[in-house]
Amino acid sequence: MSVNALYRAVLVGAQGLVMHLRLWPSVPLAVLALLAIPATADASIGVGIQAGPVLLSGAAHPGGSYALTPVYVVNTGTQPETIALRVERISPGRGMTVPASWIRAPGPAVTLSHNQSARVPLELAVPDTARPGQYFSDVVARGSAGIAAGGADLAVAAATDLEFRVAPGQVSGSWLSLPGWLLPGVAGLLVLAVAAFVIRGSGLRVRLERGPASTSAEGQ
């Protein structure tokens, strides 16, 4: 190898090294870009709801308010979701359709991150004019986070059955709904009655008698 050739080889090597060094700052950016591509491609929205139906233990009555079992919801997508519940009739089933106004979610909509779940309380308020019978609808969990495909927003929801029965007659109070003072009051009365019964049966008497002062004076 001549000196010139050797010089060129060294020069090319040096240039290559310089190019490598120039490229170094862009390497982290390229890595970040590579990481970002799959993240975008895998972006998804998803909502889940308990498969078991939402039921009411026992029958409801016109005019009554009842707490339904809290409904399990989960975010199965990669995007954060704000999930709200509403009542619709979607799936086939027997019974009258539950008016949406009868079901109320007392709390705000829940915001869930990926794979996060929550239980959302629901209340059933049966109006005085409700017809007795079997009722059926669906509780639908709907995510607020749309995902854009061009000009279209794609959305997800999930449904589970809602079933309960309205029995005739106005609502009757349960033991739990009685005033708090009632049970101790009844217990106290019971104890007093038993005590009175016992005292009477034992023969204990309280007798009031007039004093014999005048009679003894006559005798003397």
Place this chain on the structure above:
Amino acid sequence: MATVSRAWRWALPLLAAGAAGLAGCGYSSPPSGAGQSASVNLSLSTVPTVRSVTVSPATASFSGCTGGKALANTQSTPTKLGFPNGRCWVGALGGTFPITITNTGIASNIDVNGASAVPSDDITEWSLCNIGDNPAAPCTGRSNDLPGTDQYLVQNFGPYGENSSGLTDDPQCDHEFDSNGHCWAMQGAFQTEGIELTGPLQSTDNSTKWTVTITWTPVP
């Protein structure tokens, strides 16, 4: 000799029972020499019982728009819907299906529905319409095969073909999910779909930005 009167004989058990009942506890210690009880804790796992769906669109947009009237300067451009009755696609009928819908929960029917298109000024929406036999909301355009004023038609399509009548406001079985015309999907089953949108004969709202939402819902 101390005797217990008849009243006491009745009252003592009554008092004892009442006291125990009011206290709410009937606990008594086991007799000495009684065998020790033993228990075994067993853990049991069950399969998940959640109904859920996930939608993950690849990068896609309404494109390939056609139709409209060139003489009125309302002809479609590749990415903008024209009037009357321009058409746009997300994906391509017969080949490209950029939206993936996956049943991530237990086996369910997968329903799909659309909604009215909302203009950016939020004044006059386009309502969904349907074509074919027994349309839910008939299209009022030419021969009832095209949307009329302030109507639009959304048809999803997949490898099994196109939803010929169009989406409705109410969730309906997504027949793209099952080659037999049903929409039953086992856990993990997925479908790829595209969307065809046919615009109105004319729009009374002058907005040039519209929001179109399509929702997939797993139902019992």
